[in-house]
Amino acid sequence: MLKASIVVPVFNAGASIERCAPSLTGQSIGADAYEVLYVDDGSTDGSLSGLHRIAERFAHVRVVALGNSGRPGKARNTGVRTARGEYVHFVDQSDELAPDALERLYRLARRNSSDIAFGKAYGESLGPAGAFRHTRERCSVRDAELFETLTPYKMFRRAFLLDNGIEFPEGRVRLADELFLARAYPLARTVSVLGDHPAYHRRPAARARSTRPPGPEDYYRQLRAVVRAVKERSEPGPVQDRMLRPAYRREVLRPVTEPRVLQRGGRQLERYFELVRRLALEEFPPGVAAGLPALPGLRAHLLETGRLDGLVELARRTARIRVRVETGAVRWRRGRLVVPVRVWLVHAGGRPVALARRADGRLLLDPVLLDGVPGARGWEVADPFADTHGEVLVKDPRTAQFWYAQNDLRPRLEPLRGGRCHVVLSAEAVVDPLTVAGGGALPAGRHEMWMDVQLLGLGRRPRLALPRGAARSARRAARTTVPGRPPRGRLAGWHGAGAQLLLRAPEPAPPADPLR
Template sequence: MSQPRVSVIVPAYNAMPELTDCITSAMEQTIGLDQLEIIAVNDGSTDGTGAELDRLAATCPSLRVIHQENSGTAAIPRNVALDVARGDFVFFLDSDDYLGPDALRRMVAMADENSTDIVLGKMVSVGGRAVPTAVFKQSQPRTDIFSSAAYRTLGCWKLFRRSLLERLHLRFPPFRNTEDKPFTAAAYLNADGISVVADYDCYYHRDRANGNNLTLTAQNLSHRMRGTRMCFETVARHLEPGPRRDQIMRRHVEWELCGPLWWLLLRESEEDIREHIYPEVRDWVENWVTDPVIEKLEPRDRLLLHLLRADRFDDVMTVIRNAKGDAEYGHVIDGGRIYWDHPLFRDTAVGVPDSAFDVTGRLPVCHRIESACWQEEGVLRLTGHAYIENVDTLVPATELVLRCYDMGHPEVRIPTRVHTVAGLPDGERYVNAGFTADIDLTAAALGRGRWNLFLDVRAQGVSRTVRLKSPETERVPSHAIVTAGSGKPVVITPYVTKWGNLSLNVGQDVPRHATPCRVTRLSWHRTRKSTLVVTGTLAGEGAKEIGALRLRAENGEGERRETPVSLERSDGAFTAELPVEGLRAGRWTVTLTQSGSVASVPYLIGLGRTHWFRLARPYSAHPVKEASETTLVVEIRAVDVWPAVRRRLRRAVPRARG
C-alpha cells in the first residue's frame, strides 16, 4: 500500500447531521483519494454518528473508522488517529466543519514548493462562527511566527508535516478545552517555515445546529486553566527571555489570561476563585508577564495585571465586576499625555503607575482630506480637518509630515494653517480642527522616491501622528511637472496606496514639452463587458494633439494592445475604450501614451471584476490593487466553472438548513 500524502483526522462525537458534509468534503478533495487517508474516530457517540461513519466507509476505501468509548475531549481521538496516521502531512478537520474542494491540493503544493512544516489555509465563517482574518490578508509562501500574524490562530485546523510532530513526540493534552493551543504553539515554535494560502477558501468553520460544540459548552474558566499554563510553559521552554519571547507571550497574556478573566471569572464561585484560580493566575503573572508585555496591552489589561502583581485580590474582583461602568469614565490631560480617569488613577493606596492608565497612543485620530489640488506651479494644496478624539481642539498646531518610503531622505515637516470648521460630531469640541497645507514642491527639495504623507495632529500639548488618508478618489490630482532646485523638470504624481492612503511619487526628469493627463474615472462598459472605459482630461498644449494619445495594455512579455483616444469636448476631456477580450491570461499594465511620453493610468476605487464568454468559456478581469501603487494592473483569467459551482452549492447547504 503506497504512503498517502495527507492523513485527514476527524474526531467525532454526536456530530450529526454536520458530519456527512465534513467527511464528504474530505472524500471529494481534488488531490485524489489515492493521495489521502481519512481517519475518523467515533468518540462514543449516541446519535448515529458511528453508523454514518460506517456507511461512508463502505463507499470509500480511503476512509478508516475507529470506534471507542467516550473520552470527553477531542484530544484523545485526535491522538488515537495520530498514532496510526501514515501521511506525509496531517490535517485536523473538526466534524462540524468542511473543506473547500481544492484545499488540500493547494496546501500540500505550498508546503512542497517552499519546504515548510505548517500550512495555514484561509478560513471562512459559516453562520457567524468567529475565524481569524489578519493572517489571511495575503498568501505567504514562507514566513514565521515573528514576522506574520500566524501565531494569532492556535486552532489545530492546519496542515502539519507529520515528521515534525513525530520528532517532537507531539500529542494533544487530554483537556476538555484549550487542548489544541499548546499543541499548535509547540509546532509553531519548532517549525521549519510556515506557509499561508489566502487566495482560496480552504476551511469552512461553523457551529453545530444543536449548539453543542465542545468549545462552546466548555466555557468555564476552570476548563481552561491547565491548557493556559501549558501554553506559557511551552513558550518559556522553547524561547529565551527577551523581545522574541515577549512578542509571543503577549498573545497568551491577552487571549488566555486577561480575556477569560474579564468575561469568565465571575462565573466561578468566590471560594474557587480565592483558593484555586487567583493563586494560579498570580503565578502566571509573576513568572511570565514582563514590563514590555504590559506596556503593549490596552489600559484595562494593564490595570488588571498591576493589581495581580500587587496581590490586591479585592481590587481585582472590583474592577472586573465594574468593568462596564468603568469604561465610561473620561480622560485627564496632563503633561502632553492623556490618561483614563479610572477611580484608581493616582490612588496612592493602590499604587498603580500612571502608565497603566495612559491612552495617548490609543485614542483615534479622526481626519479627512476635503480637497487636493495643484495651485501655482509646484504647490499642492490639501484642505481638510483632523482632531484627536476626546481632546478639545485648544491651541491646535497640526503639521504635515512627508517621509520617504524607499530612500534615505530626511523627513520634511510643513506647518498648516488651522481654521474653524463646522459640521463635525460634537462640533464645539473640535471647532478648530480645520487645516490647509501648501506643499511647495519646488522649495521642499524632495528627493526621488515614494513619499508617504502623515499628519502630526496637536492640541493641548498632545501630539499624535497618523497616516494621511486619501480624499475621494476622483479628487486625487493628476501628476504635475515641477521645476526643482536643480532647474530640471521632475514629475510629481499623487497616488492612492492599496490601503487608501495618499502618497507622492517623485519621478524621473522629463522633457519640458511633456503634457500631463488626468484620469477621472474607470469602468467596464455597460454592454460590452470585456471593454475597459477610461475617461479623463488632457491639459495644456497636449490637448491640441489628442490624435496622438492612445490607451495601451502591455504584459510582462512585451505584448501590447492599443486603442486611440477620442476627444469629447474642447476643454480636453477624453474617453478611451480598450477591449481586453482576446488578451492572453495574465497581468496587463494600463498606460496612456502620447508623442513618446507615457502616463500611468492609476487604480481608482470602484473598478471591480467583470465577466464575459469566449468560445463558450467564461473569462474574468479584475484590477490587482497590490501589483502597483501608481499604475492600473488588470489580471485576466479563464474561470474554472465546476469548482465555483461546487463552492456556491456548498455555501448554500448550511443556509438552507439554517
C-alpha cells in the same frame, strides 16, 4: 506515501456526516493522492454506520473505531499514528474544506518544506484575523504572530509531529487545542499561511458533548500548562515574550477587562482577580506585560500591583470609548472603489482620547480618562503606535467571509489644543472588485463595508457609515463598469437609516448566443 491525510474525529455527528463528506472526499488534489481518515470516538447515535457507508462508496476513505474518551484528542492522535500521508490536516466533524484546499496547502507546504501550513478560515462565529491579511510562504514564531491563531484546523508534517512527540492531551482536558499548538509552534522551523484564499469553513457544532462548565481554578490551571509548554520549548527573551503575550492579553486580562469585570462583583470577582493575578506573577516573564500597548499595559500594571479597584473604574470608562470614523468622498478610479478614511478614539461626549506631552517629550495617557482611577495616574505611553492597525474590509454576509482592501490605514500623531495630541489612522483604502476576493472577482450580491481597528490597545470593528447630517451629495450612489468578459457593473452607495456603505456586484451577463 500519500501526499496528505485528512483526520476527522467523530462523536455523535448526526446529519453533518453526510453534509460535510463531499467537501472532504472530492478534493481537487485527486483521490489517489490523499485519504480521509474518520476516527470515531465511541459514537452512540449511528454515526459509525454512516462512516462505514461513506467508506464503501469511496476507496480513499478509512474508518477507525475507538471507545469513548470524552474529547477529540485521542481520536486525533490515533489518526496521526494511523495516517499514510506525508501531511495530516485536522478537520472537525461539522466543518468543510474548500474544494482545492488540500491541493493548495500541500503545494505551499512542499514548496517551503513547511512543518505547518494552514489556510484562511471563515464562518459565522469567526471575524477577520490578521494572520490571513496576506499569504506568507515562510514564517515562524520569530517573525509572525502565530499564537493569535490556536485552532487545530491546520496541516502538519506527520514526521514533525511524530519525531517531536507532539500530541493532543487525551481525556477531558480543557484548552487541549491551545496546548497542542503551544507544543508545536515553538519547534516549527517553517510555517506557511494561505491567507488570500478561503480554505476552511467553520460551522456550528452538530452536537456538543454534555459536560459541566469548568470552574475558573481548573481553567487557569490548564492555561498555566499552556504557558509552561511554551517556556519549556523556547529560550527566555523577546521571542518567548512574543509567544506568551497573546495569552496574557486574551486570557489573563479578560476577567479584569470590560465587560466581564463589570458583570461580576463581590467574592466572585475577587476569586477571578486573585487567580489571574497569581498566574501573571508566577508564570509570565516581565517582558510580556512590558510589550503590551497603552491600555492593556496599564491593566497589566494594575493587576500585578493588586489594584482591583483601579481595574473596575478603568473598565467603566473605557467601555464608553468609541471609534470616530470620518469618511471622505467615495469615488471610482480606474474601476476601483476609493474610500478615504480617518479614524480616532473619542470619549462618550465626542472629545478625542488624547495623549499629554510632558516637557521632556514623554507622552502620558489621557489625564481625563485616568483622573480618579486608583493606581493609574501618570501612566506613560512608551510607544503610541504599539499594536496599532486599521483595515477596511469587504464582508459577504451570506458566507461571513472577509476580504481586505488595499492600503492599510497608517497611524500618526495629530496635535490638539493645550499641548496634547491623539493617534489617528488614515488612508485611501482601495477595493478592486476583480481581485479583492482572494485574487478573484467579488461574488455577485450585496457586500458590506467594515473596519477592523486597534488604537492604544482598544479594538473596535465598526461599519463604514456616514456621520449624521452628511451632505446629500455624499449619499449619491456611484456607478461604474469594470472591464471583463462580459463587463460587470458595480454600484456603491450609502444606504439605510444608518447610511452604511454597501457595494453591490451584479450577476455576470450570460454569454452571447452565437446563433443569434
